[in-house]
Amino acid sequence: MNIKRKTLEKNKIELLVEVPVDELENYLVRAAKNLSGQIKIAGFRPGKAPYEVVKVQVGELAIYQEALDDIVRGTMDQALAKEKLDIYGYPKVEVTKLAPGNPIEYRAEVVLMPKAEVGDIQKVKINDQIKPVTNEEVEKVVKDLQRHRAKEALVARPAAKGDLVHVNFAVFLDNVPIENGQHQKYPLVLGEGKMIPGFEDQLVDLKAEETREFNLIFPKEYHAKHLAGKECLFRVTMKAVYQIDEPVLDDAFAKELKYESLMALKGRVKKNLVDEAKHHEERRQEQEIIDQLISISRFDDLPAEMVEDESLRMIEEIKNNLLTQGLDWPLYLKQLNKSEAEMKLELSPQAAKRAKSSLLFNALARQQGLMVEEKEIAKEVEALKKLYGQNPEIIVNLKKAAYQNQIAQMIMARKVRSYLHEKILNKSQS
Numbered sequence: 001m002n003i004k005r006k007t008l009e010k011n012k013i014e015l016l017v018e019v020p021v022d023e024l025e026n027y028l029v030r031a032a033k034n035l036s037g038q039i040k041i042a043g044f045r046p047g048k049a050p051y052e053v054v055k056v057q058v059g060e061l062a063i064y065q066e067a068l069d070d071i072v073r074g075t076m077d078q079a080l081a082k083e084k085l086d087i088y089g090y091p092k093v094e095v096t097k098l099a100p101g102n103p104i105e106y107r108a109e110v111v112l113m114p115k116a117e118v119g120d121i122q123k124v125k126i127n128d129q130i131k132p133v134t135n136e137e138v139e140k141v142v143k144d145l146q147r148h149r150a151k152e153a154l155v156a157r158p159a160a161k162g163d164l165v166h167v168n169f170a171v172f173l174d175n176v177p178i179e180n181g182q183h184q185k186y187p188l189v190l191g192e193g194k195m196i197p198g199f200e201d202q203l204v205d206l207k208a209e210e211t212r213e214f215n216l217i218f219p220k221e222y223h224a225k226h227l228a229g230k231e232c233l234f235r236v237t238m239k240a241v242y243q244i245d246e247p248v249l250d251d252a253f254a255k256e257l258k259y260e261s262l263m264a265l266k267g268r269v270k271k272n273l274v275d276e277a278k279h280h281e282e283r284r285q286e287q288e289i290i291d292q293l294i295s296i297s298r299f300d301d302l303p304a305e306m307v308e309d310e311s312l313r314m315i316e317e318i319k320n321n322l323l324t325q326g327l328d329w330p331l332y333l334k335q336l337n338k339s340e341a342e343m344k345l346e347l348s349p350q351a352a353k354r355a356k357s358s359l360l361f362n363a364l365a366r367q368q369g370l371m372v373e374e375k376e377i378a379k380e381v382e383a384l385k386k387l388y389g390q391n392p393e394i395i396v397n398l399k400k401a402a403y404q405n406q407i408a409q410m411i412m413a414r415k416v417r418s419y420l421h422e423k424i425l426n427k428s429q430s
Contacts, residue, residue, distance in 0.1 A: 003079050008109065011303045013085065015108045016096075019075050024067070024104065027074065031067035060100040068095065071104060079108070086113040088306055111303045116359040118367060119296030124289055124424050130281040133273045141269045145257065146249055152242040158205045161191040164242040165203060172233040180331065185239050196222070199234065206238040224335040289420050294356050297363075302355055310351035311344045361416045370415040372408045380407050 001023060004016040032054040037047035041057055055063060072093055080087060088111045097105035152164055159165050165188055171181035190200045198216045206212055213235050222228040247253050254265040319329050333340060365371070381398050384407075388394040397403045 001075055001078060001082075003082060005083060010301055011112045011114060013083075013110050013112060015079055015083065015091075015110065017075060017079050017106055017108060019071060019104045021101065021103055023075075024071065027067040027071045028063055030070065031063050035063065035066055061098075064098055064100055064104075068098065068104070072106060076108060080110070085110060087111060088113045088303055089309070111305055112300075114300035114302055114306070114359060116300075116356070116363040117298040118360065118363050119293060119298070121293065121420070121423055123296055124292045126285050126288055126292075126424060128281070129284065130277055133270055133277060137273055138266055138270050141273065142249065142266060145265075146246050146253070147244075149253075149256070150244045150246040152244055155241050155243045156208070157241065158207050159190060159203055159238060159241045161200075161204060162189070162244060164189050164244055165238060166240040166242075167203065167236050167238055169234060169236040172235070173227070173230060175233070178227065178232070179334075189244070202234070203236065203238065206236075208238050208240055211235065211237045225337040226335075285425060286417060286420070289424055290357050290360065293360055294353065297356075297360060299356055299359060302352055306355050307348055307352050308344070310355045311347045314347050314351055314354070315340065315344060361413050364416050364419065365412050368416075368419055370412060370419060372411045372415075376411050377404055377407055380411060 001020065002018040006014040006016070008014050029051055032049075032051045033047055035058055036044065036049040036054045039057065040046075041049045041053060044053065049057070051063075072095075076091060076093075091108040091110040093106055093108050095104070095106045097103070155163075166185040167188065168184050169182070169186060171178050188194060188200065188203075190203055193200065196216060196218055198214075202212060202214045202216075213233060215231055215233055217231045218224075218227045218229060220229045247256075249262060251261045254260070254262045257265060259265040259268065318332075322329055322332055333343065336343075338346070381404065384398055385395060
C-alpha cells in the first residue's frame, strides 16, 4: 500500500492511498462470496459459487464495487497506523480510481484529534461551599409530605385560597387565541403561585360553571418571548372546586409513613437533605476542578466538526429531557423564538468547553496510566445486562464495539474523577 500525505489546514490531513492489486485478492474473494449469496447461480448453492463463475455472472466491476467499502475500511486503519495519526471521527473518502485489474486509489481527508497539555493540578484550589440544612428547609419538606397526603372533597361554595380547582381557560392576544393557550379542566391550587401573577387571585370567589374575563400582563422574563411583557385577555370558566383537608402533623402522621414519631420523621428528612446537599456540592466541586484545569491547560485548536458534534449531542439531550416532561421540541423552539440552527450556535461555547473536558480527561488518563482493562468493560456489560435484561435491543447494542468503547470511556472518566478527587479535593479539605 502506497500513501502520500498532504497537510491541508491546521487540523486536517489529506491521505492519497493506493492499494496494489496483490493486496485486493482477499477482499474480492469475500465480496464475490457475498454476491453469490444474493443471486441465483445455476448449479451452486447460495454463497458457494467460485470467484470466476461469479465474475462471469455479474461482471468483475460489480465485485470491485461490492468490495470497495471493505477495502477502504481495512486499508484506512492500516494507513492511519502507518502514519501514526490520531484522528477525530471518520475520514471523508473520495475514490479516485476503481477499475478491475488495477490498483484502487482513494483520497481521505482526516481531522486530527487535538492534543491537550494538562496544567499543574497543584494550582487548583477548591473551597467547600456547602451550607448547613436549616429547620425551615426541613419544615418545608414535611409540609410537602402533609400536602401529598391531603384529602380532596368536592364543594359547592365559591373558590378560596388553598382550594384545588379545575378550570377551562383560553388566552387571547389582540383578540386572537394564542397557540396552545386553551386548556380544559386544568388543575390548580389557588395561592401556590404556579400561574402568572394575578391569575389565581382572579379565580377567588368564583363558583362552578361561572365565567370570568380579565386582562393580565405577562412578566417581562416570561419564557415564551412572544408573550413576554404583553397584555392578554383571559377567559376562565370554573368547572369544580375541591376543599383540601390536610392531616395533622403529629406522631400518628409520622407512623403512617413508617416512622416512630414526628421527630424521627424530621430527623430522616434532615439527613436526606444533608446527603443531597453533599451530593450537589461534590458535583459543583468536580465541575469547578474541570473549569480551573481547562483555564490553566493548553489545547490545540478545536476542529469545527468536534464542536458541532458536541452541540448536536447537547441538543439531543435537551430533546430527550423535554420528551420525559411531555414537551414538544418544535414548540419549545417557538417559545424561545429560535431556530434549531440558532440554538446550536448558541450552545457552541458550552460545546467547546465540553469537548475540552473530554480531551482533558483523555490526556490525564494517559499521563497517569489510568487505562481501562477488558475485564472492567466485561464487568460493566454484565451489570448492564442484568439491569436491562428484558430489553433485547440494548442487549444487542452491548455486544457492539462502538457501544463497548462508550463504556470504556465512561469507566476511564470515572477513574479520572477519582484521581482528581484524591489529589485535589482531599488535599483542599485536609
